[in-house]
Amino acid sequence: MDCKFLFLGFLCCIALQFASANDVLTSPIVTNWGVWGAFQHCPAGTKVIGFQLKTEPWDAWDVVIDDSCLNGIKFYCGHPSSSGPGAPVDVITSSEGNWGKWGQIFWCDGRGFARGFMLRSVEATTANVDESATNNIRILCSEGTQFIEGDGERWGEWTSPRICQETQYICGLQTQVEPPQGISTDDTALNNIRVECCDMTKEELVSYGIVNSTNKLA
Ligand SMILES: [Ca+2]
Numbered sequence: 001m002d003c004k005f006l007f008l009g010f011l012c013c014i015a016l017q018f019a020s021a022n023d024v025l026t027s028p029i030v031t032n033w034g035v036w037g038a039f040q041h042c043p044a045g046t047k048v049i050g051f052q053l054k055t056e057p058w059d060a061w062d063v064v065i066d067d068s069c070l071n072g073i074k075f076y077c078g079h080p081s082s083s084g085p086g087a088p089v090d091v092i093t094s095s096e097g098n099w100g101k102w103g104q105i106f107w108c109d110g111r112g113f114a115r116g117f118m119l120r121s122v123e124a125t126t127a128n129v130d131e132s133a134t135n136n137i138r139i140l141c142s143e144g145t146q147f148i149e150g151d152g153e154r155w156g157e158w159t160s161p162r163i164c165q166e167t168q169y170i171c172g173l174q175t176q177v178e179p180p181q182g183i184s185t186d187d188t189a190l191n192n193i194r195v196e197c198c199d200m201t202k203e204e205l206v207s208y209g210i211v212n213s214t215n216k217l218a
């Protein structure tokens with residue numbers, strides 16, 4: 001075969017790879033304990049429209065209890081429509097910690113979908129204390145400018161937001177969770193997350209008023 005065609009094929013392959021790679025946003029690393037679970041992805045074309053947190057509540061009165069606060073996150077994937085988020089078609093979670101219970105489900109308003117997040121995280125201290133790492137999460141939806149705050153715990157500081165491009169939506173989740181450390185060692189459970197940002201189709205961009213029909217940013 002002609003070398004020129006081989007070379008063109010190679011370039012084509014590279015271009016395709018870049019075209020299909022979605023953006024990934026990682027939370028600011030405040031603590032870095034644990035291992036990253038598997039990246040889970042919403043079914044093709046569906047968007048994250050709601051979220052739910054698994055939290056071990058802080059127990060201030062029992063000094064023996066080792067608290068871990070945020071343990072897991074569920075993202076609900078679906079097709080937002082003018083009549084609201086509708087029924088989710090799938091739920092993604094990645095890894096989760098062993099403690100706590102699932103709280104309320106929070107939904108984006110109207111036709112909204114998730115496009116950004118911020119974590120509330122406790123810095124590591126050198127004292128021998130009960131660390132809890134990430135405590136809570138806020139999700140930014142495409143409808144409205146306010147982050148929706150989850151029902152996690154209240155310790156630590158809100159870190160800077162991570163937001164997909166205006167033409168994208170959140171479509172995947174990966175969590176970093178510290179495995180159980182045993183009875184005599186401190187546990188923190190969930191430490192960090194990554195989200196995947198998928199590109200909207202041209203039709204969706206027009207329908208959400210992000211570009212006009214001549215393909216220009218509105
Ligand atoms: Ca422990």
Ligand SMILES: [Ca+2]
Nearest residue numbers: 067130131187
């Ligand atoms: Ca702890």
